[in-house]
Structure formats: C-alpha cells, structure tokens
C-alpha cells in the first residue's frame with residue numbers, strides 16, 4: 876500500500892533522499908527504495924529519533940537480505 880513519501884537514509888553513502896513510502900508485506904515497515912546516489916538497496920526510512928534508527932537497522936537488515944535473494 877502506498878503511504879505517500881518519506882525520507883530514507885542510505886547506509887552505504889549516508890545520502891538522505893525522499894522516495895515513495897510503500898508498505899512492506901502489510902507491516903509497519905516500508906519497502907527500502909534504492910539510493911539515487913549510489914544505487915544501494917541498503918536504505919532505511921530516516922527518523923529523527925536515533926533510537927528508532929538503531930532499532931530499524933536490525934529489522935531492515937533482514938529485509939535487505941530477502942530482497943537480495945529475490946533479485
């Protein structure tokens with residue numbers, strides 16, 4: 876489901892960019908969008924809260940893994 880746009884942060888080059896916020900398999904997570912700068916899929920919706928960014932990273936690491944496997 877499309878939820879508008881959100882800010883993502885790339886874990887490879889630290890680029891912050893806006894991209895469509897698409898629901899990841901009916902969860903609170905968003906589908907990671909490829910970085911426009913380096914093309915990496917290793918991106919996380921960027922929160923202003925450092926704690927939630929740390930929490931997200933462990934979740935998104937498993938999402939990236941399953942996305943890599945599907946390519």
Ligand SMILES: [Zn+2]
Nearest residue numbers: 885888910913
């Ligand atoms: Zn990047």
